[in-house]
Structures are given as C-alpha cells and as structure tokens.
Amino acid sequence: MFSPEGPSLRELAVQALSSVERGYDLLAPKFDHTPFRTPDAVLDAVQSALRRTGPFDAGLDLCCGTGAGVGVLAEVCRERVVGVDFSAGMLDMARERVRPAGPSVSFVRADARALPFGPAFDLVVSFGAFGHFLPRELPGLFAQVRAVLRPGGCFAFPLVAPPRPGSLGYWMLLAFDLVMRVRNALWRPPFVMYYRAFRFGDVRRELARAGFRVELHALPEFGRRPDGSPRVRLVMARLPDQPAVPSGRDAVGSP
Incomplete structure (x- = not known):
C-alpha cells in the first residue's frame, strides 16, 4: 500500500495519535x-468531466492537501485558482509542488467550516476530504460552500460506489471505522x-x-458494477443562476 518513500509504521502511529491538523x-x-x-486516474476523469461542463473563471479546492485537485482546477479555470486547507x-507541500502555467494560483490556510471568502468562485471541488x-457538520459545511459560490456556481466531487455488504472491502472499511471510534473514545485530541x-x-x-440542485454523472473510465451501476460518479451540485428573491413580509424588510 505504501511506496518506499512513504511513512513508516511508527510515523503513521504518531500521526494517528495526534489531532487531524497536527497529524x-x-x-x-x-503524503x-x-x-x-x-x-491520478480519478483526478484525470474528473478533469475530463469538468472540461465538458466548463470553462469556469475562478475555482476553489476545498481541503486541498498537497494540491492534487488544484492541478485539476488549473486546467478548467481561466482566471484564478485557490487551494484552502x-x-x-x-x-507548504502544495506551494512547493504545484506550479501550473495557466491561471493565477494561491493557497490559503483556513478551516473549511469557516471559509474566509465571499461569493468569488464559479467552481468548488473537493477530493477525499469528507471523512474528516x-x-x-455537513449542513454547516455545505452552507460555507454555497456562500463562496457565485450564482450558477457548481460544487463537484467524485463519489466511489460503496463496497457490497459482506465483501472484503466492506469489512475493511467497517473495521477501520470501528478502530477510529475506539481510538477517539479513549484518546484526546480526536482524529x-x-x-x-x-x-x-x-x-x-x-x-x-x-x-443546490444535485446531478450525478457517471465517470466512464471506471466502468460499471455487475448490477450496471457506475463504479465512480461525479456529484455536481449547482446553484440557481440568480439569488432567490424574498417574498411576503421578508421582501419589504419586516421583522
């Protein structure tokens, strides 16, 4: 699972006993x-799908990590790309490794639950961060995403089909989550x-x-399961093109 350049078991153990941020x-x-x-196969497939629905002007990679998703945005956005984590x-790793030749790219340190932006983006993406x-917390997180999107903006992320109950993958994920729950019950800070x-x-x-209005797009690069359902989908949650207009008493500012 890990290349020789990856972390040792001791390093992983230290990370797992730290907070999420420190880890x-x-x-x-x-990483x-x-x-x-x-x-990369997932990143490339998402990039291809976004190319078919774009172009976009400004993009935000939510929980960008070392910047892999920023590279995707740099290929589909024309003006500006921001990574936040x-x-x-x-x-630091993202700034060192991501140097696209296209739009302006910057990185901002912030919590996804309190984003320091106004409605400045046409596209928000996120890759592999939702388990945190x-x-x-989802209502607050999605409210933050909505707040930074312009009217008509899109929130996109890949979603892998869950393993079938009883399969090896199912039991592995179940065991991992159980271990994390035990760890968080016995150790502070939580991870x-x-x-x-x-x-x-x-x-x-x-x-x-x-x-948001939610659309699902199969990513054909990953094929389909035996029942015909896609193995990987791209979730595209879109905002209306215009902000909602208040009605009734709210329209005239009544308390």
Whole structure:
C-alpha cells in the first residue's frame, strides 16, 4: 500500500495519535506516497468531466492537501485558482509542488467550516476530504460552500460506489471505522476520519437543503458494477443562476 518513500509504521502511529491538523502537518512531506492521496486516474476523469461542463473563471479546492485537485482546477479555470486547507504542512507541500502555467494560483490556510471568502468562485471541488467531517457538520459545511459560490456556481466531487455488504472491502472499511471510534473514545485530541460516515442519501438531502440542485454523472473510465451501476460518479451540485428573491413580509424588510 505504501511506496518506499512513504511513512513508516511508527510515523503513521504518531500521526494517528495526534489531532487531524497536527497529524497532517507530520504526514505532509510523505503524503503523496501514501494511498490516501487521490489517485491520478480519478483526478484525470474528473478533469475530463469538468472540461465538458466548463470553462469556469475562478475555482476553489476545498481541503486541498498537497494540491492534487488544484492541478485539476488549473486546467478548467481561466482566471484564478485557490487551494484552502487547515494544515500548514500540507499547504507548504502544495506551494512547493504545484506550479501550473495557466491561471493565477494561491493557497490559503483556513478551516473549511469557516471559509474566509465571499461569493468569488464559479467552481468548488473537493477530493477525499469528507471523512474528516461528522454527519452533523455537513449542513454547516455545505452552507460555507454555497456562500463562496457565485450564482450558477457548481460544487463537484467524485463519489466511489460503496463496497457490497459482506465483501472484503466492506469489512475493511467497517473495521477501520470501528478502530477510529475506539481510538477517539479513549484518546484526546480526536482524529476524525470515518470512511463510512459520508452516506450519499444524507449528502444529497443536505445539499438540497442548502439550495443546490444535485446531478450525478457517471465517470466512464471506471466502468460499471455487475448490477450496471457506475463504479465512480461525479456529484455536481449547482446553484440557481440568480439569488432567490424574498417574498411576503421578508421582501419589504419586516421583522
């Protein structure tokens, strides 16, 4: 699972016993040599799909890590790309490694639950970060995404089909989440990373509540499962082209 350049078991153990922020600061120099980095095949497939729906002017990579998704945005955005993450170590690696020749690229340290931007972006993407958010945090997270998007903007992220119940992958993810729950019950600070907590039914409902219209696009590069369903989809949550107009008493500013 890890290349020779990746972290040792001791380094992973130290990371796992740290906070999320400190853990990623420690892992940052070797993160791209771990299976936690989004595979290039997924990045390339998302880039191809976004090319078909773009172009976009300004893009934001939410929880950008070492900047793999920033490279995708640089290929589909014409003017500006921003990567945001709360790990200073990950951002240092991103600044060092991501040097696209296209639009202006910058990196900002911030928490995804309190983004320091106004409605300045046409596209927000995120790759592999949602396991760090508890289900109860999704409404606030999606509200933040909506707040930084312009009217008609799009929030896009890949979604891998969950493993079938009883399969090896199913039991591996279940075991990982169980270990994390035990760890967080016994150790502080917590390290939030749950692979099975990001359930599409809940996600779709919360996106709709935040004002998004949700579209699903199969990524054909990954084929289909035996039942015909796509192995990987691109979720594209869109905002209306114009802000909602208040009605009734609110329209005239009544309390």
